[in-house]
Amino acid sequence: MTLSPEEHRRLAKRYRRRTTLTAYAFLGPNLVAFAVFLLIPVVWLLVSTFRTGGVLGPAEFVGLDNWRDTFSDPLARTSIRNTVVYSAMAIPTVFIIAMILALALNAIPRGGAPIRVALYLPTLQPAVVAAFIFTFVLHPDFGVINYAVRWLGGDPINFLGDTTLALPTIAGIEVWRGTGFWTMMFLAGLTALPGELYHAAELDGAGAIRRFIRLTLPLLRPTFYFAVIFATIVNLQLFDSVFALTDGGPVNSTVSVSLYIYRSLFLFGDIGFGATLSFLLVITVLLLTGLQTYLLRDRK
Amino acid sequence: MSSTNSNRQPSSGRLWRVIAMILACALVAAACGNDDDPGDVSVPAAPEVGDSSSEPAGDSDGMAEDSSTPAPTAEPEPELSGTIGFIKGPHSAMEVEFNDQIIADFNAQVAPDVEVEFSTYDWPVHVAELTTLFASGSPPDVQYLVDLIYPAFAEQGVLHDMTDLVNDPDWAEERANISPFAWDLAEQQGGTWGVPVLGAVYNIFINETLLEEAGLLDSWDDSYESMLAAAEALTTDDVFGFGARTSAADFAWWDWYPYIHNAGGDVFSDDWTECGLVGQDVVDAMQFLIDIHTAGVTPAIGSVDNQGLFDLFAAGRIAILHHETPNIVALNENPPDFEWTVAAAPPGPQGHTVMGNFGILSIAEASDNKEAAWEFIKHWASAPQVGRFAEQVSLQVVRTDILDDLFAGNPAMQKVQSEMVPRVQGLQPSPHIIEALQAAWPVVEDAFRGNQTGEEAIAGMCEAIDGVLAG
Numbered sequence: 001m002t003l004s005p006e007e008h009r010r011l012a013k014r015y016r017r018r019t020t021l022t023a024y025a026f027l028g029p030n031l032v033a034f035a036v037f038l039l040i041p042v043v044w045l046l047v048s049t050f051r052t053g054g055v056l057g058p059a060e061f062v063g064l065d066n067w068r069d070t071f072s073d074p075l076a077r078t079s080i081r082n083t084v085v086y087s088a089m090a091i092p093t094v095f096i097i098a099m100i101l102a103l104a105l106n107a108i109p110r111g112g113a114p115i116r117v118a119l120y121l122p123t124l125q126p127a128v129v130a131a132f133i134f135t136f137v138l139h140p141d142f143g144v145i146n147y148a149v150r151w152l153g154g155d156p157i158n159f160l161g162d163t164t165l166a167l168p169t170i171a172g173i174e175v176w177r178g179t180g181f182w183t184m185m186f187l188a189g190l191t192a193l194p195g196e197l198y199h200a201a202e203l204d205g206a207g208a209i210r211r212f213i214r215l216t217l218p219l220l221r222p223t224f225y226f227a228v229i230f231a232t233i234v235n236l237q238l239f240d241s242v243f244a245l246t247d248g249g250p251v252n253s254t255v256s257v258s259l260y261i262y263r264s265l266f267l268f269g270d271i272g273f274g275a276t277l278s279f280l281l282v283i284t285v286l287l288l289t290g291l292q293t294y295l296l297r298d299r300k
Numbered sequence: 301m302s303s304t305n306s307n308r309q310p311s312s313g314r315l316w317r318v319i320a321m322i323l324a325c326a327l328v329a330a331a332c333g334n335d336d337d338p339g340d341v342s343v344p345a346a347p348e349v350g351d352s353s354s355e356p357a358g359d360s361d362g363m364a365e366d367s368s369t370p371a372p373t374a375e376p377e378p379e380l381s382g383t384i385g386f387i388k389g390p391h392s393a394m395e396v397e398f399n400d401q402i403i404a405d406f407n408a409q410v411a412p413d414v415e416v417e418f419s420t421y422d423w424p425v426h427v428a429e430l431t432t433l434f435a436s437g438s439p440p441d442v443q444y445l446v447d448l449i450y451p452a453f454a455e456q457g458v459l460h461d462m463t464d465l466v467n468d469p470d471w472a473e474e475r476a477n478i479s480p481f482a483w484d485l486a487e488q489q490g491g492t493w494g495v496p497v498l499g500a501v502y503n504i505f506i507n508e509t510l511l512e513e514a515g516l517l518d519s520w521d522d523s524y525e526s527m528l529a530a531a532e533a534l535t536t537d538d539v540f541g542f543g544a545r546t547s548a549a550d551f552a553w554w555d556w557y558p559y560i561h562n563a564g565g566d567v568f569s570d571d572w573t574e575c576g577l578v579g580q581d582v583v584d585a586m587q588f589l590i591d592i593h594t595a596g597v598t599p600a601i602g603s604v605d606n607q608g609l610f611d612l613f614a615a616g617r618i619a620i621l622h623h624e625t626p627n628i629v630a631l632n633e634n635p636p637d638f639e640w641t642v643a644a645a646p647p648g649p650q651g652h653t654v655m656g657n658f659g660i661l662s663i664a665e666a667s668d669n670k671e672a673a674w675e676f677i678k679h680w681a682s683a684p685q686v687g688r689f690a691e692q693v694s695l696q697v698v699r700t701d702i703l704d705d706l707f708a709g710n711p712a713m714q715k716v717q718s719e720m721v722p723r724v725q726g727l728q729p730s731p732h733i734i735e736a737l738q739a740a741w742p743v744v745e746d747a748f749r750g751n752q753t754g755e756e757a758i759a760g761m762c763e764a765i766d767g768v769l770a771g
Contacts, residue, residue, distance in 0.1 A: 075739075266428035
């Protein structure tokens with residue numbers, strides 16, 4: 001029953017081909033969806049950055065005009081700055097709070113389920129519902145916080161109407177919505193960590209903080225890797241809470257890139273300009289993802 | 301199972317003959333049924349129309365009275381049939397019911413075989429919705445469009461130029477019943493893009509009880525200075541003397557416009573090629589608006605939205621409030637515990653205008669049933685229909701022939717219709733008007749917070765407006 005080398009090569013080749021074809025067969029639907037819903041739209045988006053019109057009327061080639069307009073438009077710069085500032089506020093804050101809560105939950109031996117459910121509930125709220133909820137929390141006249149502020153003798157705080165407070169307030173609302181999700185994410189990472197390492201470290205005299213810095217954080221690197229990339233992508237697309245709560249105001253202090261794209265495309269019919277901003281957003285997300293992948297890579 | 305198949309085979313020729321006979325009978329029945337259908341539809345609907353108005357729908361083609369007095373000279377017109385879509389933003393929570401009445405009358409009086417599919421768009425996102433519908437290639441045949449947005453759609457070629465339709469000699473009398481200023485708003489870019497039907501006037505609500513107690517009822521609106529003085533006198537710990545919208549999300553420019561118009565300014569110059577906010581009067585008007593918003597007589601800027609402002613007025617906590625006439629319905633249905641009325645902004649150095657914006661009924665260029673769409677628009681714009689709808693939702697009409705009978709028992713609406721509508725100066729229906737307002741408004745918001753003078757604000761607005769016009 002020994003095979004000749006020639007026959008062995010032939011059978012091995014057939015096996016590899018069959019394996020490869022099987023893999024592609026399983027990947028096929030996903031690749032088709034990737035091409036139809038991502039690759040082709042992104043290529044189409046790039047084409048649209050060199051044109052004007054094309055949705056209600058015929059498209060017209062305009063060269064680099066849209067790119068020039070995008071970089072010279074002050075509101076485009078404001079929207080990019082707002083989005084970056086918002087992300088810089090929201091992402092670290094939600095990670096710190098979520099990590100503290102995850103560590104606390106991980107330390108609870110039993111009975112943590114109700115707390116986990118309560119923590120996760122805000123994540124289940126759509127942005128519009130959250131906006132309504134926070135209207136009753138933040139309103140200068142009848143909001144709970146301002147009621148307390150007045151009771152304590154202070155002046156009402158105009159959270160969403162003040163140009164310096166509006167963006168941090170929206171970041172706070174998004175942190176409230178995201179805390180449950182990231183807590184569960186970090187908790188899942190913590191529960192998967194090998195307990196024997198912690199026992200060994202404890203026997204070696206490592207304290208809780210030392211164990212956290214030297215064991216937990218390095219071991220959670222894959223979780224952090226996913227969390228930072230995912231949170232960055234999501235937060236750069238800030239739209240719904242701004243749309244529902246401030247519509248970019250006051251004085252454009254909460255205009256995000258996504259909101260400005262929406263306005264350009266659907267309110268002003270400026271397809272080329274909106275496409276250029278959208279393409280910039282896609283490229284930014286890709287670059288940031290690449291950068292984070294590089295920075296968080298597993299150094300052996 | 302098998303027996304069925306075996307029986308079918310030998311008799312297939314006879315079966316086909318039976319099917320052919322059934323089809324022939326169905327065709328005959330369908331052809332004969334045309335005579336019956338109008339009766340089926342119109343019988344329940346006709347009495348309602350008779351109740352609501354002594355006149356038929358105002359249509360000159362006399363189709364409504366085909367069962368009683370057909371016009372002897374009327375030539376037989378082709379039967380209208382098919383389905384048309386109609387989309388409109390809601391002016392009332394009962395928008396669908398009110399439009400169903402109009403559609404039922406249309407089927408009863410004009411076109412029994414035309415099915416009208418009514419849908420609504422959401423005002424806050426209506427431009428996006430309409431853009432998507434037009435981009436789909438199959439938008440609703442008829443759209444209610446406001447003057448703020450239709451010019452951009454007209455420019456992009458998605459609206460049907462209705463010049464020939466509205467100039468049809470058979471419709472000349474109806475056309476003449478619509479105010480010329482309304483036609484001016486619908487006739488732009490060398491075409492006519494719809495039939496003007498409704499308007500919304502942006503009035504001021506005043507708490508007469510508070511003003512009377514302060515002895516200011518007769519003098520508060522003599523001038524801008526007297527309004528500011530009244531607002532200051534009326535402001536207490538519980539009451540704001542003045543309120544107006546301040547954010548673009550609430551279309552705050554409606555409350556800003558009359559002061560600018562009264563100063564001889566406008567967003568664009570007369571030829572729409574540059575900023576029209578020029579002159580010392582415009583700067584002074586802007587400075588007055590900044591002063592009244594920084595005088596401590598209003599809710600904190602940006603703290604209360606459109607509905608919130610009206611709720612504060614209804615609760616007796618704002619004395620002088622810029623708002624919209626549909627809220628007259630709310631005040632009539634739930635009368636507050638004080639006397640109130642409507643008013644216009646005080647006169648300015650160059651005029652005493654009232655702001656209003658208007659809606660037209662347009663036909664989509666992509667419509668494949670423009671004939672039925674036009675008949676439906678004529679019906680919707682006719683005196684009984686548009687009059688009844690305007691009363692139902694507390695909006696203004698642009699027809700001049702129904703004013704005497706309109707809003708009986710509603711003095712506030714009568715005052716708006718008779719005293720304010722004639723003084724309306726609307727916006728400039730440029731394709732860039734909404735973008736210009738959106739671009740310039742943050743400057744106003746900033747100024748209302750006391751961060752800019754009137755001169756700086758006007759300069760900033762003009763920079764933004766000229767930027768939009770420069771493309």
